[in-house]
Amino acid sequence: MRAYKAKMVSPIRLPDRDEREANLERAGYNVFNLDSEAVFVDLLTDSGTGTMSENQWAAMLTGDEAYAGSQSFDRLQQAVADVMGFERIIPAHQGRGAENVLYGALVGEGDYVPNNTHFDTTRAHIANSGGEPVDCPREGALDDDRPFAGDLDVEAVRDLVDEVGAENVPAVLLTITNNSLAGQPVSVENVRAAREVADELDAVFVIDACRFAENAYFVREREPEFADDSVAEVAREQLSYADAVVMSGKKDGLVNVGGFVGIRDDPELDDLYATARERGILYEGFTTYGGMAGRDLEAMAVGLREAVEERYVADRVDQVRRLGDLLADRGVPVQRPTGGHAVYVDAAAFLPDVPADRFPGQALVCELYREGAVRGVELGSFAFPETDRPELVRLSLPRRTYGADHLEHVAETFERVADRRDAGEIAGLEIVDEPEMAELRHFSAELRPVREREATTAD
Numbered sequence: 001m002r003a004y005k006a007k008m009v010s011p012i013r014l015p016d017r018d019e020r021e022a023n024l025e026r027a028g029y030n031v032f033n034l035d036s037e038a039v040f041v042d043l044l045t046d047s048g049t050g051t052m053s054e055n056q057w058a059a060m061l062t063g064d065e066a067y068a069g070s071q072s073f074d075r076l077q078q079a080v081a082d083v084m085g086f087e088r089i090i091p092a093h094q095g096r097g098a099e100n101v102l103y104g105a106l107v108g109e110g111d112y113v114p115n116n117t118h119f120d121t122t123r124a125h126i127a128n129s130g131g132e133p134v135d136c137p138r139e140g141a142l143d144d145d146r147p148f149a150g151d152l153d154v155e156a157v158r159d160l161v162d163e164v165g166a167e168n169v170p171a172v173l174l175t176i177t178n179n180s181l182a183g184q185p186v187s188v189e190n191v192r193a194a195r196e197v198a199d200e201l202d203a204v205f206v207i208d209a210c211r212f213a214e215n216a217y218f219v220r221e222r223e224p225e226f227a228d229d230s231v232a233e234v235a236r237e238q239l240s241y242a243d244a245v246v247m248s249g250k251k252d253g254l255v256n257v258g259g260f261v262g263i264r265d266d267p268e269l270d271d272l273y274a275t276a277r278e279r280g281i282l283y284e285g286f287t288t289y290g291g292m293a294g295r296d297l298e299a300m301a302v303g304l305r306e307a308v309e310e311r312y313v314a315d316r317v318d319q320v321r322r323l324g325d326l327l328a329d330r331g332v333p334v335q336r337p338t339g340g341h342a343v344y345v346d347a348a349a350f351l352p353d354v355p356a357d358r359f360p361g362q363a364l365v366c367e368l369y370r371e372g373a374v375r376g377v378e379l380g381s382f383a384f385p386e387t388d389r390p391e392l393v394r395l396s397l398p399r400r401t402y403g404a405d406h407l408e409h410v411a412e413t414f415e416r417v418a419d420r421r422d423a424g425e426i427a428g429l430e431i432v433d434e435p436e437m438a439e440l441r442h443f444s445a446e447l448r449p450v451r452e453r454e455a456t457t458a459d
């Protein structure tokens, strides 16, 4: 049940079918090109798209916009210490800014950096610092209903170290929840094991804590040792093993923009803190604002405390689960158990007649818009060319934003897409224009339905 009511509203409109068809065509069958106004239920991402609370808005008015020594910074620092247990922070404009600050200080040419799975920007920052990002998920993690499919395979990390030498592994990373692996959670047991490996190597243990509150909820639910703890207690326990955290406030900071690096107050980490702080000043801004306005610091200070409130996080995780159930009830193949922030649909299984080279994931994304002005995102062969990723479509839920009727609408939209599929009306897409950097094509490439081409060649 929703543990809040609306006090400020943002009107949305379902465009009629002709408009939707026209919008889709104008967007080149790429939903990144749609105006948000043309979207009814926007599940493109949960990053920075959520709704702030009245207490966050109220706190924003107290923002101290001083360049140095801002009281708003002190309040954020105190919130991070209370909620996450890190005494020293370096603020940044968003998560990737924090990654640049920390990984630039930690990783050098020829280094190898293991992680349960590197999120895209993490991978890019490790590589940009001269390092080699190495994914070490559990083998077959998503094959069966594992409670902690997001875990790091610590033996794979040890194998990597045997191969490249401990001196070339400066850090062990752990991403909670595991965003690139269907948002699946990581157990505290696994965090402890990762800490042990880091100690064996004398490496720094970093947690990418973007969704630490959602992860803590799953731990309490699934790891018997924590069954009687509060989400806030689990969150602190889980993060207590790390030397540093990287945080995007756009996720469990419950804000629209912002982030930070947290570093434990330990003399062994003083050099890292000093270097990271300098990089913070160079790339983000002075150490007491780091790319955020004073009011942004205030909003995140309040948001972090709200993120571990029982009623908030229970509602959050349950809403994602409910969407997964609604779709599964209608025979849509979804990844289950669902993760913390999104439902992942197996588009190849849902549209079995669309071959891989006609982008079943992107075809599904376009059909969801055509049938219901619902916007999701493709994370398959269109977004990641020349990899063997499964053809997934992700439906991310913005925090505290949509209600049960919107989820119903999404489920009904899937039904209509299924009807079109059964009538043989979905043939897939082909690319007509793409950027030079293949890695960026899902943001800007243009496509068209395959059928159109067949029609024109027949002419």
Ligand SMILES: *Cc1c(COP(=O)(O)O)cnc(C)c1O
Residues within 6 Å of the ligand: 047, 094, 095, 096, 097, 119, 121, 122, 175, 179, 208, 210, 248, 249, 250, 251, 258, 259
């Ligand atoms: C979103 C995200 C980031 C990057 O944060 P931004 O605020 O988008 O720059 C890093 N790691 C993970 C796991 C994320 O989900």
